[in-house]
Amino acid sequence: MSVLSEKAAVVTGAGRGIGKGHAIQLAKAGASVVVNDVDADMAQSVVDEIVGFAGKAIANTDSVAEKSGADAIVAACQDSFGKIDIMMANAGIVRDRTFLKMSEEEFDAVINVHVKGTFLCHQAAALAMKESGGGGVLLSTVSAAHFGNFGQVNYAGAKGAIASMTYTLALELARYGIRVNAISPSGTTRMSDTYIGPDGKKHPMPFIDPELNGPMLVYLCSDEGNYISGQIFGTGGERISILNQPSYGHTLLMPGGWSIEEIQKNFKSNLGNRLQPIGITKPPYPFYEGIRPPESK
Secondary structure, three states: OOOOOOOEEEEOOOOOHHHHHHHHHHHHOOOEEEEEOOOHHHHHHHHHHHHHOOOEEEEEOOOOOOHHHHHHHHHHHHHHHOOOOEEEEOOOOOOOOOHHHOOHHHHHHHHHHHHHHHHHHHHHHHHHHHHHOOOEEEEEEOOHHHHOOOOOHHHHHHHHHHHHHHHHHHHHHHHHOEEEEEEEOOOOOOOHHHOEOOOOOEOOOOOOOHHHHHHHHHHHHOHHHOOOOOEEEEEEOOEEEEOOOOOOOOOOOOOOOOOHHHHHHHHHHHOHHHOOOOOOOOOOOOOOOOOOOHHHO
16 A cells, blocks of 8 residues: 555646645555646646556645635645645745845745745635544745845745745644644755856756655655644755754853943854855855945955
8 A cells, every 4th residue: 555545645846846746645645636736737737647557636726825725726626636635835936036136026026925825725724624633744845045146035934934934833732733844945946047156157957856855755645644834844865964954153151231332242252253155055154354335345
């Protein structure tokens, strides 16, 4: 018996790339899958591929960024397969632009699909899972961009928000038998073509099969993974990595509290030499010489 036999799943943004890989891998593991994508032709092509290897799938084109759309996606899964066990909130878009040039519309578009879409789909699925009493699995897509990535303040901010939502939902929903995790996938897709390096230029990326994220996704959805919740994993290619939870690092204490004079005396020698590098590539901390307006350099 396949590890996800008799499970019913939704994958949003599943018409291409990593979402398509998720849908195919879930179906190969035995799950019945709702393939959601606003591009009807692409969603149907994934369904056709799944049906071609004797899997079960239906296409859905509702928008994740609207409550009515999220509700309809979950209802489609229940109507077609009798229940929902797995929600993979993967839908995403990019509107890359440097911060000072980014429009409100470009910011809102990304936040609405990623953050609001994840919230709405997870809420609709969790309510259905709670009502059924059978528990379930909520999964989200984050990205190394939330470490910081040039030209992606909207996308990076959205992925950081989803990471924090993952921790919170895991705490709230465990009592209903619902576990919540996220993956930071790798794969060559249309979105990966937008990668900009620390030099502000686009760089070619080596090909990584988007389907290679799927096995870890399947494991997280399986009954064997029922002890895993509130975690984020790096997946794809040859890797499975666990992302460290946010935590307080090296700490200084001052009895009675800190004065500005004591901070001036102690900070640079005790914490200033521990400042963290930023960005996906994590170069050495770049600002020790100071950050000044152009006219003062």
